Amino acid sequence: MKYEEWSKISRIASKKSLWILHFCTGCGAIEMPPVMTSRFDMERFGMAPMATPRQADVLLITGYLTVKTLKRVIQVYEQMQDPKYVVAFGSCPINGGMYWDSYNTINQLDKYLPVDLYLAGCMPRPEGIINAMMELMEMIEKGEARGWEKYRKNYEKYKKNQEMAFKFGKVEE
């Protein structure tokens, strides 16, 4: 049975059951728990935190990434099973944030992993997180969240960037 025939149902199912792997680098430890607990209760949308990438659909990257953590992020991302989505939290994955000029910080996550959704702010509030998730759900239903396909298609490019980053610390452009 072909995937495309089921893709509509699959997208709906995915949308209503987003399982999250929270890649926590230090930020978001205050903001994430309220989202899970009774105040904001993300479970009502079928979202649940998961322990391993095999089980998860969404990779939440909170805060800045260094060369060292990037390796782990990539490992984790590649272990997730398609369809998978990446949500980048805060300013750091977008442009390095307050650490933009550090020798070791990854400034633009998008060069190494296909990010489906950015959530700006340092840090975004729980309402913002919920909002972003709702946005992601809509994107999934419409079939716009196709980061995993992009990664697969441009695998060579991403790999090259990643290797450059591991070699030189960051990609010079």
Place this chain on the structure above:
Amino acid sequence: MVTVVSGLINVLIIAIYATVAMMIGILFMGIGRKIVARVHNRVGPPIYQGFIDIAKLILKKTNITHGWIYDLALLFSITGIVLTILFLPIGGVKLLSTEGDAFLVLYLLAIPALGFALGAGASGNPNSAIGVMRALVMMLSYELPFVISMVALMIYYDTTSIAEIVASQYGKWAILIPPFAISAAVADMALQGMLMEAPFDIPIAPHEIASGPMAEFGGKHLGSLMIYKAGTIVAYTTLFVDLFLGGGVVMKGGIVADVVNFIVWFILIFLVFTLSLLINTSFPRFRIEQAFKFYWKYEAVLAIIALVWVYWMVIS
């Protein structure tokens, strides 16, 4: 010709019952999450969330495997749990339960667990191995009080067949006989361990060992494990209801009785499951050795008291 037709009808009935039971199990997963959410003062997911989760997992685009032993987890878990349900009387409908007995059910329940453990072992994840270790130790722990309670029942009713036990309880549930009230309480705590609800959710502790045996499972494999989980809810609660609450049989004869019995059975397993969830929400997690001590010290002593009482009743 008539026998063939009636045989086919029987097969159909069995298939329908099994399917319905599995559906109920999946529904219970959603209901369970809803109840837990309400206790937490949350809204909680919709009650059909279980179906959505399973559909999503099975419909994932890529599925990884670690070899054929890993796939045994998928095959064994669903097969084993459905097979177990076939051998349990559901609401007075005996299904295949006259062809086997309580020991068979007890061992059939090991098939999915063993398959699960094989898959977890083959995945090569150390967390999985630790999780399986905990699951097996949990099994050793809760089986002692449960088995003692079950032996008490078997000696009292002088049969090992669950169908016979259910039939003997018609009109007078076992739980209403004083020693079996103790047994039922003990078995209910064992049920807590069987369902892996807190305080005995040690094997899959997500915060300690990355969800334990399931650490490496994803996609359809995880989906089948969710189905297995749903099945265990029905199987264990039904086992409890069959053993202590007369299997929900309140009427005899006819379609109406079947429907009524089915509804009573549903209510009973729902109540047992709810009780288990309420205990779940009220407790943190034990460590594995604490769980072992709990079952082998306090629970076992209670179970033995009940057993001795029953033995005395039977002898005199």
Place this chain on the structure above:
Amino acid sequence: MVEMVFAVLIIAFIFTLFIKNNRVASIISLVVSLFPLAAFLDWGREFGINLISIGFENTMNINMAGITLHFSISPLAWFFGIMLFSLIPPILLYSYSFFSKNDGFYPFMILLMVSVMGILLSSDFLSFFLFWELMALGIFIMICRNGDRKAMVRYLSYSVLSGVLILAGIALLYHMNGTLLFAEIMLKADFETMVAITMLIIGFAIKAALMPLHTWVPPVYSTSDEPFVAFLSGGLSKIGYYGMLLLLFAMPGARVMEAYINSSIATYLLAIIGSLTAFFATFLAIFEDDLRKLLAYSSIAQLGYIAVGIGTGSSIAMAGALFQAFNHAFFKATLFLAAGSVAYRTGKWKISELGGVAYKMPLTFMAALFAIFALAAIPITSGFAAKWLLYEAAIERRYVFIAPIMLIAGVGAFLYSFRILYGVFLGENRYPDIKEAPKPMVAGMFLLVMPLIIFLIFPGYMLDMMDSFLSSAGLATISHSPYVIHTTLGNYNTIAVIVGMMFAMIPAFLIYVLRKQHLVDFEDNFIGGEIPSLYEHISMHAAHNFYKPLKDVVMPYLEGGATSIYSSLYKVVEKIADGARKIYDGVVQDYAIYVMLFLLIIAGWLLW
């Protein structure tokens, strides 16, 4: 024709003694081992089971100037004979590749065959005891081949103790009855008979490794060659139970005291000891790291179930005991052979040092997996049918103490089974360069699995095999068809389970087939986001001290068990022995004093 079988075996024994080439010796002994098997299959016609028809005679008397040895076939002996002799050819096939030269394995395997044949066919106590001790001798020589001191000392001490006790029991029975023939000995319910039976049962229990007398088993099993251990654990350990069954149920005179035995506290004690053996040995197996010792403790535990069956003594229990004996023979032999194959390729015995063998040795793994299913009594394997009968028997007799203990021991079997599966075969792929075991070894293992598969679907055939024994022992036979067993308490229908399983497999199979999957590397594993291949010194195999939390709780209660009692006993004997040899202080004057004292004392005694 009994003479012919014996003659062939003895000639082969002498012949193989002088053959150095392993393969020639293996083939010779393989061919020879088919003779007793054929004889036993043929004798099935005596008991209504026509498997093959050759027409062997089944009685023999050897008369040597007044000492007469009587041999004839009995239903019990037939059952055990089928079991033991169908075990041997696969083991010899396995040894074809296992050994590199013939340094005594084959001749003494044949000697063991002779002794087993003699024990089973003997119908008087003299020949029984002769062949019993011959078996003990054969086992000892097999142990000598590897020459582990602990194993040799423990085995020989226990074996001699067992021999002397059995001899004393036989002598007492002879003194009371004036005959050694089984057919003429009448057991009476008096004190002397009880003493005799107790001595005999203790003697048999040593071979059967019942719990306080089991300490010879782990060192012996863990130091001898695997093909031999497979036969020792699978076959020869059952001979102890054969002795018990013979004494308590199969001897014609035993029927006189059947009622006595059934109500006796002694047999209840046997059942309790059996169940406790199963229980404690299971726990010891759970915490054992040496694969062979684990299997040894597992053997002790599984053999305990047989004792429960014999002690319970009802027809269901007896059927369960015999069924369990049969199953254990095959699955434990398979497991030992599989362990041997693993060691043959990797050279390791410690579970914590093995791992991932299944990926390279899938056939060995499949044989071991099936054996483990039977060991853990997973339903529809024949292992379940046996345990089920035993549980039924315990409930039928209202043995409220024994039933839960057996059930818990059954659960414990899952724990050590998983330890074998994970620690040895699954988990980290530590031996990427090994190959599958040689073909004869694999063939041997699969041949051993075959009977288990037959009785998996048709447990009724097994009950057919023991019907004539049950009726000759004065017990009711169990109503059964080939695939359904009925007891007074419940039914077990294998076809129902199989059909149900097929039905239940449909959804799983659909999910499995319809959704595509792809294979990933072993390295592709989630360890907190880490990349395992970066850290070569870190083991991903969590097999070391696997059940530590349980061990921490349970071990304080298990220490101070039989082994420590024996070691303190040993120390006491050592002290006494030291005292005894201090008498010989090497001073000639002291010796002269001893002489004079002796003279004075005996003179005084005589005069007084």
Place this chain on the structure above:
Amino acid sequence: MIWAIYFAIASLLAIGIYGVITKKNLMKIFISISIMETGVNLMLIAIGYIPGGTAPIENGDFTTYVDPLPQALVLTAIVIGVSVLALALVMVINYYEKNKTLEYRRLMKW
């Protein structure tokens, strides 16, 4: 009178045993043994003695004679005693060569 002889026998035996038990010197030990043997020989003769008997020589006119057999036995016993003593002395010499002492020392025990 006969009692005096038996007393002598007993004291010879006792002296011999006392010597064996108390002396460390090998020569003394063997001397003690010789004394014991003398005692025993005396005893044999005493047993064969019949009061008033003559030597058992066949000369035709005796009526009572002492029992001849013990005397033959004593001859044999003396021969044996001498040979044992000779061997013992050889060994003592050897012992002295090896150990440079006649004191008895134990090398092997227990």
Place this chain on the structure above:
Amino acid sequence: MVIHPVLLIAIPLLFAFLMPLLKRAKAVTIIILLFNTLLAILMFHNVYNNGPLYEIIAFSPPIGIYLYVDNIAALLAVMINLLAFINFLSVEKVEIKFAMLYLLAVASSTGIVITGDIFNMFVFFEIAAVSSYALVAWKRDKEALEGAIKYMVLGSIASVLMLVGIAFLYSEFRSLNIYDIMNRMDEGSVLILLSFAFLLTGIGVEAEIFPLNGWVPDAYQGAAGSIASLLSFGPSKAGIYAIARLLMIFSWQQSYDLALSVGIMTLLIGELAAFRQENVKRMLAYSSIGQMGLILISLSMLDSTDYAIIAFFFLLVSHAASKGALFLLSERKGFGSNASKYAGIVSVMSLIGMPPMAGFWGKWYIIMGAMQMEAWWIIAAIVFSSVVEAAYFARYLSTTMQEEEHASIIAAYPPAIMATLTLLLGILPFIYKIATIGGVING
């Protein structure tokens, strides 16, 4: 054909003293031993067919020298000469003196067995003892000398005591003929009690019973393997047979009780002392003591049960052959060759009492007999000592099986032949029938 039993003693004695004149000591000794063995076999054949043999030398009984050969004595004579022959094959370098002493020891041991005269028995004991002292000291090192001196001191005391006993006996009966004395036992006074005590003590030193066996471990440890072997099947077995005869003479309940208690003590103490030994020869020596205790127990049952004599026969013969083989093997650290392994395992198994070795029948009949007497103490002692024995022999095998030391043919085969004898006797156990039909000991 008329067989003169005296030839069994006379020929070796003659050739022993002719030995310095003959150059080829080894060949001569072997021929004589072989001849003696054949002679003994012929004599046994004769005795078996025609009943006990008597031979009278010089005077008529009760005064003269008197030889009496019944079935079991004849068989023991065969055993001693045959084992002596096999044992002698293993001696590599034979000096003339050695051959002389060896022949003397064998002849005198045979003499003890076949004599019917108690003073002759004493003389033969002394010859055996003197030659054994010299043989024990043969190596001439410190250990050998020490062992020999201990043996000699105790042996001399024993000879004195034996002579005292004989003197008492003679004073009572005016006779030295064993059978004469036996028939007139009722006439005896209190002196015969003393006589029994002295004789038992005297012979007991040679027969290695507790507590008269202080010399045993030291002498065996000091002696070479072939000598220890000779001691174990020659003089000591003759000694225990002499005790058997003694018990026939003094067949009171008291003396059987005495034999039983001494036997049990000897058994237990011997086996326990062996249990902790590290030195192989010493261990075997203690084990011999234990076995002697077992044989003594079987003797103590002589008048209570018919099995005792069969047990005595099997225990005696199996112990002689297997302990002889083990002492020969003890010269080397390990077994080395397959023949030695075979000899070692068969001998050890025979001592432990496993079929199909001869020792098994000994254990079978002694337990049968004890059970008939309902003597639980004997059973308990045998059970305990068997287990202890098994433990130390297993330890012995576990070291010797592993050590690989090259064994020459001359060293490897004699023990194997002895082991084969044990095995044959075990496989054909009905030999006991011919050993025990008729004869004095059997009554």
